Amino acid sequence: MRQLMSGNAALGEAAVLSGCTHYFGYPITPQNEITEYMARRMPGAGGVFIQSESEIAAINMVLGASAAGARTMTSSSGPGMSLKQEGISYLVADELPAVIVNMVRGGPGMGSIAGAQSDYFQATRGGGHGDYRTVVLAPASVQELTEVVPMAFDLADKYRSPVIILGDGILGQMMEPVDFDGLVRPPDYDKSWALTGAKGRPAQSIYSLIFDVKLQEEKNWKLQRKFRLIEQDEVRYETYLVDDAEMIVVAYGIGARIARGAIKRLRDEGKKVGMIRPITLWPFPMKALRELAKSVTDFFVFELSAGQMVEDVRLALEGEGHIHFYGRPGGVVPMPVELYRIISRHYYQAHADGDRKQP
Amino acid sequence: MLTKAIISGSGGQGVLSMGSTLATAAMLEGRYVTYLPSYGVEVRGGTANCAVAVSDEEIASPVASSPEVVIAMNQPSFVRFQGALQSGGLLCANSSLVHTETARSDIEILAVPTSELAEQLGSIKVANMIMLGALVRASSMISYDAMVENLAEILGKGRAKLLDLNKRALAVGHDYTKD
C-alpha cells in the first residue's frame, strides 16, 4: 500500500521492518522525526526506544546493545555526528554491527539546518580516530529507503562493522509516496560472539585495547582485509542515459535528483549528457568510472558542498578525462534549471576545446 | 506537467495539513508528488509554510524557489512569497486577512475570504479546506472530483468525524471560485 511519508518516518519504519529492535537517539534537526517515530513505534513492535542524554551516550548505548547481539540504530546530524565519531571508531575496532544515520545539515559549527552534503569526507574517510572505513549508503528518495535501510542492517551484520546511511535534511523532511511491500528483512547472522553471559560456554570479551604493537598491527591488517573485501563485493551505483553520453554527471542523493532534472532539459536540446549515481559512497564505484572514461572524456561532478566527492572522482579516473565541478556549500539547494545552465556552459566549452585528447 | 505550490500562513491556520492533504490527494490520483514542510527555528516562531510539487513524471527537486502557485493565508506570507511566484502564476489569497492591493501586476489573483466563509460554516478551522477547494478549482494541479471521492482516505481515521464538514468546506471554496 502506498502512503505519503516523510523520509525520516519512512526510515524509522524501514528499520523496524528490517529487524532493528534497539534505537537510541538525541534530538537534532533535521532528523527529529526519526527519533519521534521510534518513540511511538518501538514499544508496539516489541523494541526498545531510549532518548539518550547526548549523542555520545546514544552511540555508546548502540555499542552496548550491539555487543549484546541486538540489531541497533542511532541517528543524528551535524554536531551530533561529530560527537558520535569516537563511538564509531570503537564499533569498528570491536567489530560490532550498527546502523548510524546522518541526515546531513549545513556546517561547519552549528551551521544551518538545511539539507547539505558537506559530511562526505567525515563519512567516507572513517571520521573518527584510527585507520578505518565504514560502508556509506546514499539514498535519493523516500522509496529507496526501503532498499537502503535493510541493506545497511545486512551489511553491518555480514561484515560486523558499522554502516552509515548518509541522507540529507531534504530527504528527511520531504514527504513522498512509499510502499513497504517489497522490503525484505535481512537474514539473521550467527552472533555467537555476542556477550550474553558465560552460561554453558567459556567467558568471552569484546575490546579494542592492544598494547602489543605487533598484535595491534595484525588486528589492523585483519580489518583492512575486511575493507578490501567490501570494496570488491559491495559497490552499488545506478547509471542514467550513459550509453551515448559525451558528458557524464557524477552526483548522489538529493544532488542526483537535481541533476536528473537538469539532464532531462539537456537531453531535450539534444545534448548528450548522462549520469552515474553512486549508492555506496564507500566503497566508491571506482571501476565503473574508469570503465566509463574509456568512451567519455568529460565528467561533471555536482554536490552540495564545496567539493568533496570530486576527490574520489579524481582518484577513480587516475588522470583520465576532464573533471568539471559545481558545488554549493552551506545548505543552499540549487534548482534543476540552474544546474542545467551551468552544465550547458561546460558542455559547450568541452565541445569548443579542439585539442582535447580523445580516449 | 509539473506544478509547484507554496502554501503559507501562521501556525494554527492548518497550512501544513493543507499541503499534505493536497499531496495525498495527488498520490491517490496516481500522480508523482513531493511535499516539503518548513522546519526548525522557522516554524518555532509561529509561521509555517510548505512546498507541494505534483507532476506526471518523476520530480527532481521538492524545493519550490519559483512556484507556479502561491497560497497566502495571512499578510506576512503574502509579502514574503509573492515575489517568488513565476510571472503569470496564480496567487490565492485569504482576503479576510490579506490586502492584495500591492500585488504584482503580472500574476493572477484569486481572493477568497476564507476566514469569513469558514465562520459561516461554523468552524474557523476549515478555512484551509475552503482555500484548497478554491485552489483545486482555479489550478489544474489535481482533480476536484477525485479528491472529494478519496476524502475519507485522505483525512484518515483520525479525522473521520470531520469528513462531512471538510467536504462542505471544499465545496464552499470550489463554488466561490466558480462565480
Add this chain to the structure above:
Amino acid sequence: MKTVYARPKLLKEADFHYCPGCGHGIINRLLMEVIEEMDLQGDAICVAPAGCGMLLYNYFEIDVIESAHGRGAAVATGIKRVRPQNLVFSYQGDGDLAAIGTAEGFHAANRGENITVIFVNNGVYGMTGGQMAPTTLLDQVTTTTPTGRDAGLAGHPVRICEVFSQLDGTSYLERVAVNRPAAVVKAKKAIKKAFQRQVDGAGFSLVEILSPCPVNWKMGTLEACEWIDEVMVAHFPLGVFKEVPC
C-alpha cells in the same frame, strides 16, 4: 510624566523569535535590566546555548559567545579562568544543562567556578520541537513520550537545584518562575543576587527559572502560566536551596 517602565537599553531593538507566551523573552529582558542596573555591561560575557536561547547575541548588547550544545559551563569556565574580573554567565535550557551537558555543568559547579548559570527549565526541548527533557514531569506527554513520561523507561524529572546543592563547590542556588508579575520580580532579584555574588567572588551560582512553553505544552498562554503553579511547582518547589555566607 514619570517613567514607570522602559525597555532596557541593553536589549537590542530586534524582534524576538520566541513563540507566543514563551518565557525566554521575559528572562532575556530581566538579564539586561539587571546588568544595566548593576552597570556591568562592559564586564558581562554571556555564553549562549544550543536551544531556544541560541540567538541571544541578536538581543543582548553585551558580549555573547555561542557554545556547542551542553558545553556552556565548560566554555564559561574557560572564559572566566582567563578573565576573572568579568561577569561570566551561561544561559542554558534543561536539555542543555541537565542532559547533554550534565557533566560540564556538574563539574563546573563542583569546582566552584566563579560563574553563574541561568538555567531555563521549561520541561521540554523547545528548539527541536517539544521532545522530552530531563525535567519533563512523569506522565507528561511530549513528542518522544507519546503516552506520557514513564519512569520505568525514561527515569524521573531531574531537580538540578537539589542535586547541585549537594556539591561543596556551589555557593548560591535558587529556583524561581516567570509565570506571574510577582514571580518575575522575584526572579529578577535572584538573578541580581547571583550576579552580585559572582562579583564578590563567592563562587558558583545558579538560578533555575521555571518558564512557560505553551506551544510545546500544547496549552494556551494563561493555562501554561497556571500549570506552572498548579503542577510544575509541586515537583520543582521554588526557593533558595543554598546560600553560603560570603
